[in-house]
Structure formats: structure tokens, C-alpha cells
Amino acid sequence: MRIEKAIKRYGAKTALDVAGIEFPRGTICAVMGVNGCGKTTLARVLAGTLRPDEGGRILGDGESVGYMPQRSYAFYGTLARNVALGAKERRFDDRCRGLIKELGLSHLEREQAKKLSGGETARMALARVLAGTWTHLVLDEPTAALDIPSTLAAERLMRDYCTEENVGIVVVTHSVSQARRLADHAIFMDGGRIVEEGPAADILSHPQTPELSEFLAILGS
Amino acid sequence: MLTAFEEAIALLASGDEMLTNIVLVTLRMSIASSLIALAIGMPLGTALAMGRSKIASALVIVNRTLMGVPPVVCGLLCYLMFCGVGPLRWLQLLYTVEGMVVAQVLLITPIVAGNMESYVRGLVDDVRETARGIGLSRVRTALLLLGECRYQVFTVYLIAFGRAIAEVGAVSMVGGAIAYKTNVMTTAIMMYTNRGDFTLGIALGIILLLMFLTLNVVVSIVQRNVAR
Numbered sequence: 001m002r003i004e005k006a007i008k009r010y011g012a013k014t015a016l017d018v019a020g021i022e023f024p025r026g027t028i029c030a031v032m033g034v035n036g037c038g039k040t041t042l043a044r045v046l047a048g049t050l051r052p053d054e055g056g057r058i059l060g061d062g063e064s065v066g067y068m069p070q071r072s073y074a075f076y077g078t079l080a081r082n083v084a085l086g087a088k089e090r091r092f093d094d095r096c097r098g099l100i101k102e103l104g105l106s107h108l109e110r111e112q113a114k115k116l117s118g119g120e121t122a123r124m125a126l127a128r129v130l131a132g133t134w135t136h137l138v139l140d141e142p143t144a145a146l147d148i149p150s151t152l153a154a155e156r157l158m159r160d161y162c163t164e165e166n167v168g169i170v171v172v173t174h175s176v177s178q179a180r181r182l183a184d185h186a187i188f189m190d191g192g193r194i195v196e197e198g199p200a201a202d203i204l205s206h207p208q209t210p211e212l213s214e215f216l217a218i219l220g221s
Numbered sequence: 222m223l224t225a226f227e228e229a230i231a232l233l234a235s236g237d238e239m240l241t242n243i244v245l246v247t248l249r250m251s252i253a254s255s256l257i258a259l260a261i262g263m264p265l266g267t268a269l270a271m272g273r274s275k276i277a278s279a280l281v282i283v284n285r286t287l288m289g290v291p292p293v294v295c296g297l298l299c300y301l302m303f304c305g306v307g308p309l310r311w312l313q314l315l316y317t318v319e320g321m322v323v324a325q326v327l328l329i330t331p332i333v334a335g336n337m338e339s340y341v342r343g344l345v346d347d348v349r350e351t352a353r354g355i356g357l358s359r360v361r362t363a364l365l366l367l368g369e370c371r372y373q374v375f376t377v378y379l380i381a382f383g384r385a386i387a388e389v390g391a392v393s394m395v396g397g398a399i400a401y402k403t404n405v406m407t408t409a410i411m412m413y414t415n416r417g418d419f420t421l422g423i424a425l426g427i428i429l430l431l432m433f434l435t436l437n438v439v440v441s442i443v444q445r446n447v448a449r
């Protein structure tokens with residue numbers, strides 16, 4: 001999956017203006033930046049739920065993209081039914097069962113999804129998208145509502161999914177420490193543009209641009 | 222006034238034939254028209270909310286305009302269609318319950334569709350984004366969206382039935398308030414009040430309130446069970 005060029009405007013404001021990015025399979029890419037910098041717009045363009053004014057994502061043969069939006073939505077029905085919706089056959093199979101176990105949701109399998117807490121709903125949404133078979137996954141702040149143990153469990157799952165199934169994962173995150181733990185590659189955005197990108201360990205330790213330096217300084221990283 | 226109330230209660234207790242007929246015609250007409258309006262208005266409202274084109278936006282405006290059509294205007298339109306020189310006279314619907322149902326459906330469907338449209342609009346982005354994210358088809362997404370509205374359906378039905386049972390302008394023009402045929406509770410209340418016969422009017426008013434109260438209780442119980 002790659003973007004040769006993508007521009008999205010809302011009125012006079014350019015929300016996204018990016019070019020020449022590739023998201024290889026088997027790697028995790030963290031997308032970072034302050035609020036309103038265009039992270040979610042990029043995620044939605046990559047997921048195919050937002051059509052840019054110019055350009056767009058390019059998928060290779062047989063490539064498919066799963067997407068977990070920033071707001072986790074629970075459909076009517078049990079947690080099991082919700083997770084099963086993400087599975088290939090739309091059935092609650094062993095894979096679904098394994099995912100909710102990993103995410104500490106097994107005891108809630110028969111609970112009504114609408115009654116879950118914010119953190120539980122986010123974990124359910126993650127299990128739902130991981131239940132599918134994709135070549136790429138776009139996750140928009142998948143752990144924003146999670147506590148630290150749940151965050152670490154989710155990161156473990158993402159890493160396993162990426163490695164074992166050779167999936168390219170794009171994770172939008174505000175957490176520098178998460179990007180360091182999880183990502184192979186990092187993108188830093190500002191004003192809808194990619195300001196800096198490179199191996200996560202490198203650019204987060206030795207930023208080359210004042211924007212990323214300032215961002216890391218504010219976060220004390 | 223008190224005497225009229227006492228007489229109304231006695232009339233209710235006696236199971237008066239005329240009263241029973243009026244109630245039955247009212248129920249037949251209101252249930253049929255509200256269910257038909259629901260069946261048409263729900264998918265229509267959902268489709269309007271899901272539409273992103275300029276045509277869909279224009280249709281939303283048209284529907285909102287139709288929501289405010291005065292019942293007498295709708296009644297007049299139906300009358301002109303069904304009367305002896307009207308283009309639909311061959312349907313022979315003037316002064317029939319079926320004709321009243323058609324008029325009610327025309328009145329209520331935009332209200333059902335408008336209510337559904339505004340409710341679904343609040344959900345559609347999240348549902349669509351989530352559904353597309355896990356690779357669901359458009360049809361499956363639309364079905365899921367309808368499923369998400371199950372709670373709202375009851376509220377919309379109450380609105381539709383309430384409008385159908387309380388409406389007087391259109392049904393009196395199309396139905397003609399013919400005794401033992403097309404006279405419904407609202408037209409009967411008007412007719413008997415004009416004649417100075419308050420007893421039957423009060424009795425019908427009590428029944429009308431009790432019927433709507435019963436429906437509200439039943440719907441609330443069903444709604445609570447569905448929400449569980």
C-alpha cells in the first residue's frame with residue numbers, strides 16, 4: 001500500500017497534503033503529531049473511507065485494508081457478535097475467542113456490547129478488526145482509552161499480527177513511548193504535511209526538524 | 222358538565238353499538254395507516270440519511286416540507302384525486318376507510334421518514350466507518366444501521382399512530398364521517414359537539430386518551446425489553 005500523492009481540503013484549509021509514502025507489509029508505522037495535524041485524515045484516506053480531492057491510496061494486487069476508527073463503535077448485540085462481524089465468515093470462531101482472551105474480554109463474551117465501558121469497547125473494536133484477514137491495518141489511536149496493562153497486551157497482539165501474518169500496520173498515536181516500543185517506522189505530521197519520517201528509533205531519538213524536536217521537548221521525551 | 226361525564230361513563234359501560242363501531246373503524250384506520258407509513262418511511266428515512274449526493278440533500282428538504290403539509294390540504298388533494306371527476310376515481314376510494322388510510326399514509330410517511338432520517342444521520346458516519354473498516358458490504362451496512370434503530374422504531378411508531386388517531390382534517394374530507402362506515406373518533410367528537418351532544422364526545426375523548434395511554438405503556442414495556 002502506498003500514497004504517491006493525496007490532498008484533502010476542507011474549505012480553505014488543507015487538511016492533508018502528502019506524497020511518496022510506502023507502507024510495506026510486515027512493518028509497523030507510527031503516525032504522530034499534534035491535534036489537527038492531519039493524522040486521522042491520513043488514516044481515513046489509507047483506509048479508503050475518505051476520498052481525497054487529489055490522488056489517493058494505491059493498493060497492490062490482492063491487498064486489503066482493515067480499519068479501526070478513532071471512535072470505537074459497538075453494534076447492538078453481544079460482544080461475541082460484534083467481534084464475529086470482523087471475522088471472514090462473520091462467525092465467532094476460535095480466532096475470535098483467542099483474541100478476546102488475549103485482550104482480557106473472555107468474561108464479557110455474552111455481555112451486551114452497548115453496555116461495555118469505553119476501554120472495553122476499544123478492546124472489542126481492536127479484536128473485531130484483528131479478527132479479519134488483511135494485508136494492511138490502519139488503527140486510529142487504538143489504545144487511547146486503555147490502561148497500561150491493556151495497552152501492553154494490545155501492543156503485543158499488534159506485533160504478533162504484524163509478524164505472524166505479514167501485515168503492514170499503521171498506528172496513529174499520541175504516545176512517543178508507544179511509538180518507540182511498537183513501531184519500526186515513524187511519521188511526524190504538522191499542518192497536514194509529513195515533516196519528518198524514518199526509522200522510529202532514529203527520528204524519535206535524533207529528530208532532524210524543529211517541529212519534531214519541539215514536539216518531543218513538550219512531551220519531555 | 223358533570224352530568225355529561227356521568228352519562229359518558231354509563232355509555233362506555235353499556236357497550237353502545239355506535240360507540241363500538243366508531244372505535245373499531247378508528248383502530249382499523251389508524252393501525253393500517255401507521256404500519257404502512259412505518260414500512261415505507263423507515264427505509265426511506267434511512268436511505269435519505271445515508272445519501273451524500275445533492276439529490277439526496279434536495280430530497281431531505283422536500284421531505285421536511287411534506288412533514289409540514291396541513292392535513293386539510295392533503296385531504297383536499299386526495300378528495301380531488303378520488304372524486305367523481307378525479308383521475309383516480311376508478312379506485313372508488315372516496316368515502317371509504319381505505320381512502321382514509323391512503324390520505325393518512327400520505328400525511329404520516331414524511332413524518333416517519335423525517336424522524337428516521339434525523340436519528341440515522343447521527344449514527345450513519347460511525348456505523349459506516351466501522352462497517353467499512355471491517356469490510357462489510359453496503360447492504361450489510363444498511364441492515365446493521367436499521368438494526369441500530371430498533372429502539373427508535375418504537376418512538377417513531379408512537380408518533381405515527383398518535384398522528385393517525387388524532388388527525389381530523391384529512392379523514393373527514395376523504396371519509397365524509399359516514400355513520401357506521403367512515404366515522405372515526407375525531408370526526409365523531411367534532412360532529413356530536415357541533416350538535417350539542419357532549420355525552421358521546423366525552424366518551425370518545427376518554428377512549429381516545431385511554432387507547433393512547435395503553436399503547437404507550439405497551440410500547441414502553443417492549444422497548445425496555447428490546448434495549449436489554
